[in-house]
Amino acid sequence: MLFFKRKVNILLNVFDFMQVLLDSSFIISCIRARIDFLTQLNEQGFTPVVPREVLQEMKDLRNRNGVSRDDRIAIDVAFDMLERGKIKKISFGAGKVDDYLIDRGRAGTYIATLDRGIKRQVPNRIVIFSAQGRVGVEGNG
Numbered sequence: 001m002l003f004f005k006r007k008v009n010i011l012l013n014v015f016d017f018m019q020v021l022l023d024s025s026f027i028i029s030c031i032r033a034r035i036d037f038l039t040q041l042n043e044q045g046f047t048p049v050v051p052r053e054v055l056q057e058m059k060d061l062r063n064r065n066g067v068s069r070d071d072r073i074a075i076d077v078a079f080d081m082l083e084r085g086k087i088k089k090i091s092f093g094a095g096k097v098d099d100y101l102i103d104r105g106r107a108g109t110y111i112a113t114l115d116r117g118i119k120r121q122v123p124n125r126i127v128i129f130s131a132q133g134r135v136g137v138e139g140n141g
Contacts, residue, residue, distance in 0.1 A: 020046040020126050021101055022087075023113035024058045029128055030135065031074040031081070037112075037135050038085045041126070044136065046110065050082060051100065052091045110137070 020041055027050075030037040041048050061067055062075040092100045098118055105111040105122025112126035112135070119125050119138075127138040 018046050018110070019049045020110040020112050021104055022048055022050045022054065023097075023101060023111065023115060023118065024054050024061065025114040026112040026126070026128070027054075027058070027078045027082075028071060028074045029114055031077050032070060033128065033130060033133065035128065035133055035135060037128075038081060038087070040135050041112075046126070047088065048085075048112075049088045049090055051097065052089050053097045053100070055079075055082075055089070057097055 026037070038048055058075050058078065062072050098115065101111050101113065101118050102121045105118065105124060108124065110124040110126055111118060111122050113119060114128070119127075125138045126135055128135055
């Protein structure tokens with residue numbers, strides 16, 4: 001029985017390391033498409049993490065002129081979902097958000113983004129499968 005408990009604990013610890021960093025484009029697009037991405041990511045064994053810099057990017061976007069009403073609503077819903085879901089927040093300091101996501105993605109962390117520039121440079125991507133209304137892993141292929 002002790003061996004079984006250790007094996008379960010090891011498996012649970014492995015899942016803790018399957019973090020996925022969320023980008024603003026992914027969050028906003030999922031909400032606009034009414035995809036419950038947080039639940040789906042958790043069901044797939046991922047721990048969603050959002051950089052504080054992505055949250056700031058979304059705040060800035062919300063306050064920018066020319067942003068559609070639908071995007072503003074999606075951003076408000078996103079903040080509510082992320083707060084209710086008690087999603088872990090991290091900071092990476094100075095520098096561009098995209099550069100940080102690319103660096104972490106190259107190191108093996110899963111990145112949830114729609115940004116083509118980021119997607120081209122990271123092997124482990126979480127994308128939206130619009131036709132199925134779900135999110136999932138997309139590998140290099």
